[in-house]
Amino acid sequence: MSAGLARVSATRYITPLREGGSLPGLMEADDLGTYVVKFQGAGQGRKVLVAEVVCAGLARALDLPVPRLVTVELDVELAATEPDPEVQDLLRASAGTNLGVDFLPGSLxxxxxxxxxxxxxxxxxxxxxxxxxxxxxxxxxxxxxxxxxxxxxxxxxxxxxxxxxxxxxxxxxxxxxxxxxxxxxxxxxxxxxxxxxxxxxxxxxxxxxxxxxxxxxxxxxxxxxxxxxxxxxxxxxxxxxxxxxxxxxxxxxxxxxxxAPPRPEVRAPASRRPAWLIAHGRRAAR
Ligand SMILES: Nc1ncnc2c1ncn2[C@@H]1O[C@H](COP(=O)(O)OP(=O)(O)OP(=O)(O)O)[C@@H](O)[C@H]1O
Ligand SMILES: [Mg+2]
Known part of the structure; x- marks a missing residue:
């Protein structure tokens, strides 16, 4: 039973998110969406995915902001065109149902x-x-x-x-x-x-x-x-x-x-892009 989560199929592996411990990957799906995919075949196993879904559902019910989740069906064929052997192994081990987190482009x-x-x-x-x-x-x-x-x-x-x-x-x-x-x-x-x-x-x-x-x-x-x-x-x-x-x-x-010691008051200027955001934008554009 999968009440609540839309189901999409992966169409293309774009890139690994190297900073993620579980090697999540960015993927495109047949709904034209882009998702951060967490793989069922990753080292941490399926329980990670269960916790993600339960907590996101609970958060949403409490009006806490979370990105939309979907299940991502992965065909083992997609592994064949992936040059990185580590990613190829991960995709092979994850044929079937994986978790997709709506990619928030440009988020910091x-x-x-x-x-x-x-x-x-x-x-x-x-x-x-x-x-x-x-x-x-x-x-x-x-x-x-x-x-x-x-x-x-x-x-x-x-x-x-x-x-x-x-x-x-x-x-x-x-x-x-x-x-x-x-x-x-x-x-x-x-x-x-x-x-x-x-x-x-x-x-x-x-x-x-x-x-x-x-x-x-x-x-x-x-x-x-x-x-x-x-x-x-x-x-x-x-x-x-x-x-x-x-x-x-x-x-x-x-x-x-x-x-806890209170942290100093910080207020990002409303009318100007702050320096750190400009720096981040440059990094992201490279
Ligand atoms: N929906 C999203 N949109 C944009 N960026 C994202 C999204 N989800 C994750 N990321 C980026 O990818 C990084 C890794 O994602 P996440 O923390 O979910 O993976 P993880 O493998 O559990 O990572 P870790 O164990 O290192 O915390 C995040 O810190 C963030 O920078
Ligand atoms: Mg993380």
Whole structure:
């Protein structure tokens, strides 16, 4: 079952995104779209893709900005014309269903020293990351893009760590969230307000819809689960458990915010392209 995600077929491999740890690639598809494709045959496996889909669905339900996701069908024939042997192997290992993230052309990686971000939004992002166990939005690797004047959340592949050990997964419900390196910690994130606003919106229906969008192909064959739907239920149970246990992990996040030194006020000039943007544009044009 794949409720919610459109399905496209890859028509051309354009280039690898070398900065991505999992060797995501830029691809064109038969809907004329361009996608950052995360491959099911990559070293990190299919769970990365499951986490991406569940978190993006949840984010969208909470009005957090995420690029559109699709599933990308990959024909093994496309590997034949690819000169790079590493990419060729990856494409071969990924025949079938992969994940496509709508490519945001001209987007910039979020620079916490150069961008302003609203404390209310910072609070909602930090709360969301604590709920989903996302330690991959640090100042070193923000996994936030800035596009058309708005931030977009990307790269949720390292979340939902409970799915790496289903027999002990319940322990993750109450696990502390280490916010000390979060990229938005210095933006005065309003986490208590975010909790009051967002927690009631994470209903079982919302969780079920987010998990329903994961293709069966990435859920099949998990040990201890007879069917993809049984495994979907387990995701819903754990996320609902994590939400219910926030009395355990939220105080730690609030304390981390309290202790964080506020970053200096930065405001990009509205009427002029700032110097760093001009520099980036030149780099990108080369
Ligand atoms: N939808 C997108 N539009 C434009 N650029 C993107 C998009 N998705 C990712 N990128 C760029 O590619 C980089 C790698 O993507 P992403 O972080 O999703 O991959 P990853 O393999 O999980 O990376 P890592 O493990 O290094 O964080 C991002 O930091 C960003 O610069
Ligand atoms: Mg990343």
């Amino acid at each position: 990686d979020f620079d916490p020293g150069a961008f302003a971000l609203d404390p209310a939004l910072a609070g909602r992002v930090l709360w969301f990351d604590a709920l989903t166990g996302n330690v991959d939005r640090s100042w070193r690797n923000p996994n936030l893009l800035y596009w058309h004047g708005e931030p977009y959340l990307i790269d949720h592949g390292a979340t939902l760590t409970f799915h790496h050990n289903w027999s002990g997964a319940e322990a993750a419900d109450t696990r502390a969230y280490d916010a000390s390196e979060h990229v938005l910690l210095g933006f005065r994130p309003e986490v208590a307000a975010a909790d009051a606003e967002l927690a009631p919106r994470v209903t079982e229906d919302v969780l079920r819809d987010a998990v329903a969008a994961v293709p069966d192909a990435w859920l099949d064959g998990e040990e201890g689960f007879d069917t993809p739907d049984r495994l979907r239920e387990a995701y819903v149970t754990r996320l609902a458990g994590r939400l219910a246990a926030r009395g355990e992990w939220l105080p730690g996040v609030l304390a981390a915010v309290e202790q």
